[in-house]
Amino acid sequence: MAEKTPFEVARETLKQLSLRKLAPTPLNYQKIYSEIAQLPMEPPFPVDRLRDIALALPTKTPGQQKQRGLLESSINQLNWDGVKNALMAYGGFSPPAPEPAKAPGGVSTGASTLPVPMGVEVAPAPASLTAPALTADFLGQIARLIEFALPALGQDDERFAEQTQNLLTSLRDPGADVVAVKQAIGQYSHRLSFAAEDQAEIKTVLLKLLHLVIDNISQLSLDDSWLKGQVDAVKAACVPPLTLRRLDDVEARLKDVIFKQTEAKSLAVQAQEEMRQMLATFIDRLAAMSQSTTGFHSQLEESAKLIEQARSITDIAPVLKEMVAATRTMAKDSQAARDELQTMKQRAEATEAEISKLHQELDRVSAQARHDPLTGALNRQGLEEAVTREVAKVKRQDTPLCMALLDIDNFKKLNDSLGHGAGDAALAHLASVTREVMRPQDTLARYGGEEFVILLPDTPLDKGIEAMTRLQRELTKRFFLAGTEKVLITFSAGVAQLAHGETGPQAIKRADQAMYLAKRAGKNRVLGA
Numbered sequence: 001m002a003e004k005t006p007f008e009v010a011r012e013t014l015k016q017l018s019l020r021k022l023a024p025t026p027l028n029y030q031k032i033y034s035e036i037a038q039l040p041m042e043p044p045f046p047v048d049r050l051r052d053i054a055l056a057l058p059t060k061t062p063g064q065q066k067q068r069g070l071l072e073s074s075i076n077q078l079n080w081d082g083v084k085n086a087l088m089a090y091g092g093f094s095p096p097a098p099e100p101a102k103a104p105g106g107v108s109t110g111a112s113t114l115p116v117p118m119g120v121e122v123a124p125a126p127a128s129l130t131a132p133a134l135t136a137d138f139l140g141q142i143a144r145l146i147e148f149a150l151p152a153l154g155q156d157d158e159r160f161a162e163q164t165q166n167l168l169t170s171l172r173d174p175g176a177d178v179v180a181v182k183q184a185i186g187q188y189s190h191r192l193s194f195a196a197e198d199q200a201e202i203k204t205v206l207l208k209l210l211h212l213v214i215d216n217i218s219q220l221s222l223d224d225s226w227l228k229g230q231v232d233a234v235k236a237a238c239v240p241p242l243t244l245r246r247l248d249d250v251e252a253r254l255k256d257v258i259f260k261q262t263e264a265k266s267l268a269v270q271a272q273e274e275m276r277q278m279l280a281t282f283i284d285r286l287a288a289m290s291q292s293t294t295g296f297h298s299q300l301e302e303s304a305k306l307i308e309q310a311r312s313i314t315d316i317a318p319v320l321k322e323m324v325a326a327t328r329t330m331a332k333d334s335q336a337a338r339d340e341l342q343t344m345k346q347r348a349e350a351t352e353a354e355i356s357k358l359h360q361e362l363d364r365v366s367a368q369a370r371h372d373p374l375t376g377a378l379n380r381q382g383l384e385e386a387v388t389r390e391v392a393k394v395k396r397q398d399t400p401l402c403m404a405l406l407d408i409d410n411f412k413k414l415n416d417s418l419g420h421g422a423g424d425a426a427l428a429h430l431a432s433v434t435r436e437v438m439r440p441q442d443t444l445a446r447y448g449g450e451e452f453v454i455l456l457p458d459t460p461l462d463k464g465i466e467a468m469t470r471l472q473r474e475l476t477k478r479f480f481l482a483g484t485e486k487v488l489i490t491f492s493a494g495v496a497q498l499a500h501g502e503t504g505p506q507a508i509k510r511a512d513q514a515m516y517l518a519k520r521a522g523k524n525r526v527l528g529a
Contacts, residue, residue: 387504402464496529
């Protein structure tokens with residue numbers, strides 16, 4: 001008898017469902033199909049129970065967050081292999097604990113107790129999964145951990161450095177006494193706590209000194225208004241918690257200001273030189289005019305004597321001719337000096353106006369180099385630099401990165417009904433609330449108009465969607481006043497997680513497409529890309 005094709009088996013299955021008067025459920029269909037095709041009956045995929053287990057898994061590390069996301073994706077795809085791989089990988093990211101805890105109705109994980117969904121039976125962990133003994137590899141990992149932490153502790157304490165090297169030698173010695181090593185680790189951890197406290201205190205004192213220096217610079221530079229932007233930026237960067245991202249942003253802003261400052265200094269030096277030349281010329285001309293005047297007076301006295309001695313008009317004529325010539329020469333010299341001084345004055349005034357214009361530009365650049373002036377968020381240029389930095393971090397550390405693009409709902413209607421001033425207030429209100437809800441490592445940028453982009457490092461897609469939903473809830477609690485009217489701001493958002501080999505702009509484009517779908521679906525909602 002020829003083997004039936006899948007099409008024939010499916011048709012016979014539907015026929016048997018009708019003859020046996022069974023409901024056309026997936027389980028009944030699978031049962032009859034397996035019976036006709038003589039295939040083993042596979043148990044149904046427990047989607048709900050697996051989802052309960054996934055939700056109960058802690059996400060205390062980026063690795064756990066990533067594997068939980070992969071687990072949820074595999075559950076949605078009914079993929080047993082994906083579930084198995086995600087769970088096996090998840091175990092490698094669990095933080096160790098000295099003594100596993102266990103609570104009634106829960107499963108001990110070594111770091112926390114996970115609630116068990118109703119109806120799920122949990123078998124005791126096999127002996128092979130219990131904590132291993134202090135092996136050479138484990139001790140080697142402790143040694144590497146200590147070496148990685150050393151740069152943050154400094155090298156000023158010679159005794160501490162010697163103790164560190166002795167412990168590292170013992171940890172890497174295959175024949176070392178494990179009990180002695182354990183005692184040495186305990187003593188070292190006690191000394192390590194003091195070193196960490198010292199470094200924290202040093203950091204606090206340095207920050208205080210830096211603030212003192214900055215304040216003094218501000219007091220000594222009262223006339224340099226353009227310096228305010230620099231001082232404010234450095235002050236903002238020195239407020240804990242310190243992050244490399246914030247310091248990089250301030251560095252980029254200050255580079256623009258320093259470039260403009262160099263131009264201003266060059267023009268100021270030029271203006272000083274022109275002023276010096278003008279004063280020197282003025283003094284020279286005064287001296288020349290003084291000499292000319294003295295000679296002119298002497299000639300006048302001599303001519304007066306000749307006129308007194310003259311006995312006829314004929315004797316007076318040559319004297320008058322000399323007097324007229326001397327007067328003309330005196331007038332020409334005065335006019336030339338006046339014209340030269342006037343020209344130099346105009347040049348000095350033009351340079352002064354150019355310096356004033358450049359100082360105004362410095363004021364603008366110092367506050368707006370990479371930031372939107374209305375909301376204080378990064379502008380497009382600042383966003384591009386932040387995206388480049390975050391994508392590079394993803395490639396180095398293999399951590400998840402989410403990009404959320406949000407757009408204020410009904411913004412044009414708000415502008416038309418309440419005016420552009422209310423629209424600007426709405427944008428500033430959204431940015432203010434967002435900064436309060438965001439984590440220190442997150443980045444807010446104004447993408448254009450009423451659109452904003454939020455970069456969420458170390459965040460998988462599901463957590464990114466949750467973060468945007470929390471922001472929506474927070475906005476519903478806060479109104480802003482447009483005159484005497486309370487206005488509620490809502491937004492639609494799309495969230496995309498940076499995929500392998502994808503660029504930052506490509507991920508933002510996917511988030512934009514998801515945001516558009518959220519708008520089409522009714523607004524005031526968040527969709528993942």
